[in-house]
Amino acid sequence: MSGNLLSHIQTPSDLRKLTPEQLPELAQELRDFIIDVVSVKEGHLGASLGVVELTIALHYIFNTPEDLLVWDVGHQAYGHKILTGRRDNFDTNRQFGGISGFPKRSESEYDTFGVGHSSTSISAALGMAIASQLKDDTDKNHIAVIGDASIASGMAFEGLNHAGVTDANLLVILNDNAIGIDPSVGALKHYLTQVKEGKNPRLNNMIKSLNFDYSGPIDGHDLPALTKELQRLKNKKGPRFLHIITTKGKGLKKAEEDQVKYHAPGKFDKVTGEILKVTDENLPPKYQDVFGLTLTELAEKNGKIIGITPAMPSGSSMKFMMEAFPKRAIDVGIAEQHAVTLAAGMATQGMTVYCNIYSTFLQRAYDQVIHDVALQNLPVIFCLDRAGLVGEDGATHHGVFDIAYLNCIPNLDIFAPLNEKELRNILYTAQLGIERPIAIRYPRGRGESTNWQLPFESIPFGKAKQLQQGSEVVIVSTGAIGNNVTKALGEINNSALFSHYHFGYIKPIDEGALHKIFSAYKTVITIEDGTIIGGFGSIVSDFAAKHNYCNKIITLGVPDEFIEHGSINRLQQYCGIDVKSLKDIFSAY
Template sequence: MISKLLKHITNPKDLRKLPKEQLTELAKELREFIINIVAVKEGHLGASLGVVELTIALHYIFDTPNDLLVWDVGHQAYGHKILTGRKDVFETNRQLGGISGFPKRSESEYDAFGVGHSSTSISATLGMAIASRLKGEVNKQHIAVIGDASIASGMAFEALNHVGVSKANILIILNDNAMGIDPSVGALKNYLTNIKNNKRVRKHNIIEAFNIDYSGPIDGHDLPALLSELERLKTVSGPKFLHIITTKGKGLQKAEEDQVKYHAPGKFNAKTGELIAKSELNQQPPKYQDVFGLTLVELAKTNDKIVGITPAMPTGSSLKFMLDQIPERAFDVGIAEQHAVTLAAGMATQGLIPFCNIYSTFLQRAYDQVIHDVAIQNLPVVFCLDRAGLVGEDGATHHGVFDLAYLRCIPNLIIFAPLNELELRNIMYTVQLGLKGPIAIRYPRGMGTMQNWQQPFSTIEIGKGETIKEGSKVAILSIGTIGNKIKEAYTDNANKDTIAHYNMRFVKPLDENLLHKVFKKFKNIITIEDGTIVGGFGSAVLEFAQQHGYKDKNIEILGIPDIFIEHGKTEELFNSIGLSVHNMKKILSLWT
């Protein structure tokens, strides 16, 4: 139920009609509104609760959307969405056909810039400020809100370096809560802590060294103080920087106490904050990330050359297991994907075996480093790409559907996609025995298919696929865990004896011996992948067929179409593009 003030606000113009004395009560109502809906519908909680007062103050003081407001990442933008015309549809947040969990330009004129990956806000806002100056819009304001974890990224510092000489009318607000998804790390985090605790440090301020007007730090939950300082900064020309201190999860005790878990907690009791346990069987297959994390620890205990690296995702990637048990050989480098990759390359030159764990969508940010610093030098870096394929409610910015295509063209790089947990475990064992060059291992978000996955290790021959099932009429070539959907699809097919199924495992190098066997035997061939069909696994098979003169074959490529897939539950998304088990059954019935 919407409280008395919030129910009358449909946009920031309504907000600005309120007297300042009522804004603190509005903050309470907005916080309750977010908690009540996210408790049931799920989503990102802690970050948005932490900036409720800031959100109200920004829309109250500035003339949005004429003044341009950019949120970094977007985890913190729920309050912004609610106050900018999306209150009545907020319960559809991150659901199929509903509003996005992140700011999105096509969704609202108040979303000045679409965001999903971190550390873009300062660059984008500076670009807008320069454009306004060139167009003669001298009174337009440009505001970037960035977190203390995001500002440590190289891209943010590149932008600050430009801001300091730009003379642009830009306000950068640092939302300092000492958290990203996990606790912030690094020297900058320590520096910001010292600023908060030691006034002497402020005389040697790094922001002022960039020639940017610094103010703060101030309490980000003190609305009168925020309003007063934003009013003042609105009159100051040139680059400005406001440092505010907030508490992630503010207003929900459980979220304040466990900020990592309540970043995106799932369903919970809105009054107590207690998490609602999912109705699951006692024996469930593990998450792929846990198979990675636990296997890495197991291997590292017997091989002292193994190190683990993650750019700010130790919990999400399960490198946390190694950080807890072997901290001297596990490294959280903060939101710095480029650094993570080249750090791994440097380690590899000295005989270490770096397992560089990066979400598939975030490895895109370090593409140059993968090519120049790893592949050209043929260094044995092990890229473990979590969240490959469709990831669900986070949508287009987070789906890991491009990795097969963007990695396949890189010389020296091996690409492997396990069918199940056992193959993930065994490829990790194989590569630490003495791989001579780089490899990318990609696996999905969520649970696997096996309960007894912790079996004795065995090696996997590089470039070697396997026959899952023989058949006589149609051959299915699958890569990765989507092969399990195919197995389910043909299990009850009346003509299943006519269907052959091959788990290719490697996109590069392809198992050409197995492919020759398939192409000589079958006229009808289906490839399937949970990556883009443009340049992906299916394209590799087509190239093989062309190169070797297999011109009379009927080849159908199934995968992610050449569009950006929006948000929704993973199975809903698979169904929407024809890759659900039900859809696959239909396809197989046509071929058999």
């Protein structure tokens, strides 16, 4: 095989026909292919560029898919997808109807485990390894590739702790590049830095104390060294641990120099690496920036305000407060459980704590929300970024379950702002002195107005707001999806038929407003950007049943299924809650 090597590879069995001397050439082609596609189609860039050599070496040495390979997190699996039969449709990555941006079991037999959230690989691969033992399949290898940010999470340590007392055929590969989405934090990060600099060789001792056979650190971009060491480890048994050093964004100078920005840079020039600028002049702000800038503004006047984020200072815009008040804004790393209980501990001492966690990631700390915060009635302010449908990251990242999983928790209030102004004002209101915890959910993307940094106003507790008066049908919405309702009503001829209420407070629900609504209108339409099972519509329906109202209730929202990836507008269309779909529904009256 010569010439364009990548074009001849459909599966790893084709890869294994290459000579070792051809692998560096393939690595360059694979890296170029990723850059070519992602520069136009967008996606996660830096992580996959950093593991090109490792990806090739793993599939070259191990007999995948019989040998089981788990990636942690899936951001780094683009090369894996391209080498395992998805090269020709890789340009559909993260698009509606296309391949997923993360490994996905239903997509390929080479994707052994779905990995959209971090720190799961060691437990999953260990489970596979123990299952193989029970089936007397002792020759099968089980490989977990985990990043230095992911391995710092508690679940990864739980997996290591268990694996060390087994004789499972498990290989853990630590991909150490000192960065997740943002730079890694914590004592383990400093420890690994010392190991890499030759100042502290005791990682060997640390891992050996857990009964792993440790090797490394080795250069993760040195293909001959990688293949040689993987071949050696392939022939050993029991728990093994390989420490490799890589550079996130390897092969694209700009991505190496600015690893945070090039984690997912959007469209860029594939030759120079320059990010193609999208003019954002006169555009409404991103909700995350409204949060970050407002929190910083409030912290200037309130010395008790603390900000906490688990590894998302850029994604949540907590970075603004971290720059202004570095001692009062804390990145705890990929440790959502710790973030929540840390916030609870601070709240016991009278601090005003804003704990900012993506909606999908708060699911990882559910027990802490219940046991450590709500049960003790500690006034932690949860700021749930990326609530609702998030777009191209798909099913692993949609924040559509939070209303349902939080509403059942006693002592916990839930608020969903209509727009950036209301987000700013609820953040202000919460620090005036709340008596119990509150969860503030807001979406990914931009708000509605550029004129949002207005004087603060406190928001009345537990009250709904009527946005439009109509004669026959009432629409009740919660959160920013209500703007779709307003836009749809503005485009129909029979708009005068419809009243529209915005329920910022989902819990406590404004029962006075609901009594008024059910007494005045025969048809009630509820709209939310969360799951209709147990969500806002269910709350309204439960109220109607409790008070013996027999009105017709139509519930619109996310159906009882996992929604795949695609643009937010396309996914809202799929769920029937985009402006056009709502316009069609309303026009039928």
